[in-house]
């Protein structure tokens with residue numbers, strides 16, 4: 001399987017509901033490093049999985065509305081614990097939509113799957129990976 005991965009980062013603040021989170025129930029900040037990988041069993045006639053520039057642009061556009069924000073105040077996430085895991089799925093859904101629509105410089109049907117990995121610190125990370133087809 002071939003893959004291309006792009007990276008970006010965001011700075012956010014948030015708080016969590018639930019005793020399991022201990023001190024993280026209070027408002028705290030984090031810098032998340034986001035890695036998004038797109039997989040395909042084949043290369044196109046240019047020898048690529050997807051266009052790296054377009055992948056960067058799409059990832060950046062998905063991160064822009066939440067970068068430098070207190071996620072507790074983001075309407076889209078109201079009532080939701082914005083855990084690292086939750087954010088990986090949010091980004092996966094956005095990237096999957098773009099990939100299926102051919103916005104990554106490759107026909108959607110030529111792409112296999114996507115993995116979004118978020119490193120929330122130097123000791124912890126979470127990811128979501130899923131197939132692009134059949135569409136769920």
Ligand SMILES: Nc1nc2c(c(=O)[nH]1)N=C([C@H](O)[C@H](O)COP(=O)(O)OP(=O)(O)OP(=O)(O)O)CN2
Nearest residue numbers: 021022023024028030082083084085120121124126
């Ligand atoms: N499964 C998850 N667990 C936790 C997340 C998460 O996104 N998914 N996030 C946090 C906090 O936001 C923060 O990143 C870490 O908080 P902290 O309490 O310092 O971390 P630990 O739980 O690792 O440390 P303790 O020593 O156990 O308090 C927390 N968990």
